[in-house]
Amino acid sequence: MTTMESLIGLVNRIQRACTVLGDYGGGDNAFSSLWEALPSVAVVGGQSSGKSSVLESIVGRDFLPRGSGIVTRRPLVLQLHKTDQSSQEYAEFLHLPKRRFTDFAMVRKEIQDETDRITGKTKQISPVPIHLSIYSPNVVNLTLIDLPGLTKVAVEGQPEGIVQDIETMVRTYVEKPNCVILAISPANQDIATSDAIKLAREVDPSGDRTFGVLTKLDLMDKGTNALDVLEGRSYRLQHPWVGIVNRSQADINKNVDMIVARRKEREYFATSPDYSHLASKMGSEYLAKLLSQHLESVIRARIPSITSLINKSIDELESEMDYLGRPIALDAGAQLYTILELCRAFDRIFKEHLDGGRPGGDRIYGVFDNQLPAALRKLPFDRHLSLQNVRRVVSEADGYQPHLIAPEQGYRRLIEGALNYFRGPAEASVDAVHFVLKELVRKSVGETQELKRFPTLQAEIAAAANEALERFRDESKKTVVRLVDMESSYLTVDFFRRLPQEVDKAGNPAATATASNTDRYGEGHFRRIGSNVSSYVGMVSETLKNTIPKAVVYCQVKEAKQSLLNHFYTLLGKKEAKQLSQLLDEDPALMERRQQCAKRLELYKAARDEIDSVSWAR
Numbered sequence: 001m002t003t004m005e006s007l008i009g010l011v012n013r014i015q016r017a018c019t020v021l022g023d024y025g026g027g028d029n030a031f032s033s034l035w036e037a038l039p040s041v042a043v044v045g046g047q048s049s050g051k052s053s054v055l056e057s058i059v060g061r062d063f064l065p066r067g068s069g070i071v072t073r074r075p076l077v078l079q080l081h082k083t084d085q086s087s088q089e090y091a092e093f094l095h096l097p098k099r100r101f102t103d104f105a106m107v108r109k110e111i112q113d114e115t116d117r118i119t120g121k122t123k124q125i126s127p128v129p130i131h132l133s134i135y136s137p138n139v140v141n142l143t144l145i146d147l148p149g150l151t152k153v154a155v156e157g158q159p160e161g162i163v164q165d166i167e168t169m170v171r172t173y174v175e176k177p178n179c180v181i182l183a184i185s186p187a188n189q190d191i192a193t194s195d196a197i198k199l200a201r202e203v204d205p206s207g208d209r210t211f212g213v214l215t216k217l218d219l220m221d222k223g224t225n226a227l228d229v230l231e232g233r234s235y236r237l238q239h240p241w242v243g244i245v246n247r248s249q250a251d252i253n254k255n256v257d258m259i260v261a262r263r264k265e266r267e268y269f270a271t272s273p274d275y276s277h278l279a280s281k282m283g284s285e286y287l288a289k290l291l292s293q294h295l296e297s298v299i300r301a302r303i304p305s306i307t308s309l310i311n312k313s314i315d316e317l318e319s320e321m322d323y324l325g326r327p328i329a330l331d332a333g334a335q336l337y338t339i340l341e342l343c344r345a346f347d348r349i350f351k352e353h354l355d356g357g358r359p360g361g362d363r364i365y366g367v368f369d370n371q372l373p374a375a376l377r378k379l380p381f382d383r384h385l386s387l388q389n390v391r392r393v394v395s396e397a398d399g400y401q402p403h404l405i406a407p408e409q410g411y412r413r414l415i416e417g418a419l420n421y422f423r424g425p426a427e428a429s430v431d432a433v434h435f436v437l438k439e440l441v442r443k444s445v446g447e448t449q450e451l452k453r454f455p456t457l458q459a460e461i462a463a464a465a466n467e468a469l470e471r472f473r474d475e476s477k478k479t480v481v482r483l484v485d486m487e488s489s490y491l492t493v494d495f496f497r498r499l500p501q502e503v504d505k506a507g508n509p510a511a512t513a514t515a516s517n518t519d520r521y522g523e524g525h526f527r528r529i530g531s532n533v534s535s536y537v538g539m540v541s542e543t544l545k546n547t548i549p550k551a552v553v554y555c556q557v558k559e560a561k562q563s564l565l566n567h568f569y570t571l572l573g574k575k576e577a578k579q580l581s582q583l584l585d586e587d588p589a590l591m592e593r594r595q596q597c598a599k600r601l602e603l604y605k606a607a608r609d610e611i612d613s614v615s616w617a618r
């Protein structure tokens with residue numbers, strides 16, 4: 001069953017978790033604030049309006065710092081927990097867990113000291129709240145936030161801007177739609193000039209979430225009363241006004257006991273000619289109960305939206321954590337594992353580029369299908385096999401003794417010379433594919449999201465991949481040049497054997513053995529040699545057009561796919577723990593963001609657990 005305790009206690013616990021994890025609203029945070037989504041009661045009032053007296057009266061204890069000037073300089077989140085009648089009263093601060101204060105004079109001192117710890121002795125104000133829990137049989141379950149009193153002037157020793165700063169801070173609390181405003185005004189002052197009511201009117205014009213409290217009823221001039229205010233005629237609010245009679249300064253000086261003061265207050269209303277008809281709805285005890293009930297109903301109404309805020313935030317934070325990557329492990333083994341995982345992630349993307357799925361691999365086929373054939377076609381065989389050159393080469397090869405039947409040496413020299421030209425396109429194909437691969441490495445590095453976190457490793461992987469590509473290129477070049485050299489080292493005999501018939505078939509009468517004798521050193525003879533060499537070279541060109549791509553794929557593309565980072569892996573295996581963690585050097589901004597996200601996530605999960613642990617009455 002839901003009890004009041006469980007609901008208010010729930011919010012108390014979530015509030016404490018918020019403060020521990022640095023969420024106390026205030027808007028300068030990149031995250032949505034859970035604190036701001038929680039219902040709370042903020043106490044506002046001008047200086048000396050009786051704010052501290054009301055709080056102490058609700059608690060039934062003297063425990064707030066007193067003094068001149070602005071005493072409350074940090075929000076005080078006062079969480080009241082009702083305990084069994086027999087149990088001892090004690091207080092506990094969130095910043096001093098496990099220390100129970102039973103002496104309330106020490107509580108007062110600790111509030112002062114803790115205020116100074118954050119604000120320094122400079123009397124500045126700070127939005128970081130102090131959390132104080134009071135466990136007592138004399139309280140109702142309630143959480144109140146005491147804020148610095150609204151003031152018009154700073155006293156000596158306090159900074160100039162403090163007046164404005166206080167108003168800004170108070171405003172950030174009371175502006176929130178989840179904030180119940182406890183607006184304290186003294187009865188011996190015109191309600192129209194009350195600082196609390198002025199602010200409440202601005203942020204809550206309908207008066208839905210404002211509770212008006214009128215103090216110092218006993219200090220009104222004789223013959224006047226506050227019925228116009230208390231009965232809602234002077235300033236109308238949705239909730240009834242509550243009148244209060246606190247201890248006077250004289251009572252305080254005499255150390256009048258709080259419990260005695262409460263009794264005196266009850267008597268005051270019961271016997272007052274003006275207010276006795278309202279007596280059951282006046283006084284600090286009634287105010288405490290009223291607020292407790294109201295806070296409980298507000299919390300009950302807000303729970304579903306708080307739950308959905310929590311769930312939504314958890315989802316968002318988890319997906320951001322996934323994007324940022326989980327924190328890195330500290331031991332070398334786990335680091336090596338992480339590095340290998342990252343390498344694999346890169347390698348996967350690189351392969352997708354080659355195999356399709358991601359663009360770019362098709363450009364390799366473009367090299368084989370366009371660039372290589374075009375380069376082969378452009379080779380200067382016409383010049384090399386011009387009549388003039390054929391004659392020169394053949395004659396030079398013959399030397400002083402011209403060839404008798406066929407110019408064997410001349411053929412060989414012409415063919416060798418022509419085949420040499422193939423080196424150029426072969427090497428160019430290797431380079432072209434190399435550049436495509438390099439570009440794919442660059443792209444893949446950029447597309448590996450997981451690597452973005454680790455700029456050092458990212459650069460190392462890119463360097464290792466490029467180095468490997470260079471090695472593959474060297475190997476590939478050697479192979480294609482070898483293919484070309486192989487063509488010159490042994491000529492296809494069949495081709496030459498078939499020559500006469502082929503020429504015959506072509507219907508050239510000069511190609512017959514007898515005719516060739518008569519034309520041995522004539523132009524036709526050399527032209528024929530040229531054309532024979534040209535057909536042979538054409539045949540080789542067709543072969544190389546097929547074998548160069550095979551060699552390139554074998555030496556570069558396949559290697560890149562299978563063992564781009566193999567060498568890098570070997571080096572990794574030899575690295576010391578320190579070198580491994582250097583590779584996982586993260587961008588500090590990213591680390592910071594992850595830490596914040598993790599903290600937030602912890603908060604929201606804790607809050608979700610809190611809510612889950614309370615069983616709801618339906």
Ligand SMILES: Nc1nc2c(ncn2[C@@H]2O[C@H](COP(=O)(O)OP(=O)(O)OP(=O)(O)O)[C@@H](O)[C@H]2O)c(=O)[nH]1
Nearest residue numbers: 047048049050051052053149216245246247248249
């Ligand atoms: N007689 C009488 N005196 C009151 C009442 N309420 C407050 N006082 C006196 O008014 C003075 C100021 O009260 P505080 O409770 O300190 O007021 P505050 O708003 O907390 O003041 P600051 O913290 O200084 O802004 C004290 O001397 C109280 O004794 C009241 O209802 N009746």
